[in-house]
Amino acid sequence: MEIFFSGSIRGGRDDVDLYAELIGLLEQHGTVLTEHVGIEDVETKEREAGLTDVDIHDQDVAWLQQADIVVAEVTTPSLGVGYELGRAVAWEMPVLALNRPESKHELSAMVRGNDAIEVAEYRTVAEVEPVLEAFFERTR
Numbered sequence: 001m002e003i004f005f006s007g008s009i010r011g012g013r014d015d016v017d018l019y020a021e022l023i024g025l026l027e028q029h030g031t032v033l034t035e036h037v038g039i040e041d042v043e044t045k046e047r048e049a050g051l052t053d054v055d056i057h058d059q060d061v062a063w064l065q066q067a068d069i070v071v072a073e074v075t076t077p078s079l080g081v082g083y084e085l086g087r088a089v090a091w092e093m094p095v096l097a098l099n100r101p102e103s104k105h106e107l108s109a110m111v112r113g114n115d116a117i118e119v120a121e122y123r124t125v126a127e128v129e130p131v132l133e134a135f136f137e138r139t140r
């Protein structure tokens, strides 16, 4: 099982530690192609590696195409995450969006109102574990 994890980078990095925890959980279910989303200084590393925005976009879309499923943490609004979700839906991939309802951001209707995206509201990482179990069971 290859998993595309999607989370905000330029949209804001407040939740980066949470992304790393979620990636750790996802690794119990398969290979996470986008582990870099959970790395604190990802943009510095990409710059040092000489990656342009075109490189980042093209690599990301290739990973999305390669993946079997998409799991996104959508609490911090991000254009890139929204774009990835839109493409995943167009390709009819299973998509799970994890959202923390107590955030100051209201989840976009383009995500919550999309019946091709399963939205799970949660407060703690412990609550995500059974949600992932059920999601992977359904998509197996």
Ligand SMILES: O=c1[nH]c(=O)n([C@H]2C[C@H](O)[C@@H](COP(=O)(O)O)O2)cc1CO
Pocket (backbone or CB within 6 Å): 005, 006, 007, 008, 009, 010, 011, 012, 034, 037, 042, 043, 046, 056, 060, 078, 079, 080, 081, 084
């Ligand atoms: O440097 C990057 N590396 C990268 O892989 N992405 C991808 C993965 C994330 O799921 C998503 C984040 O988009 P944004 O940067 O607009 O918040 O885009 C986005 C960026 C920066 O836009």
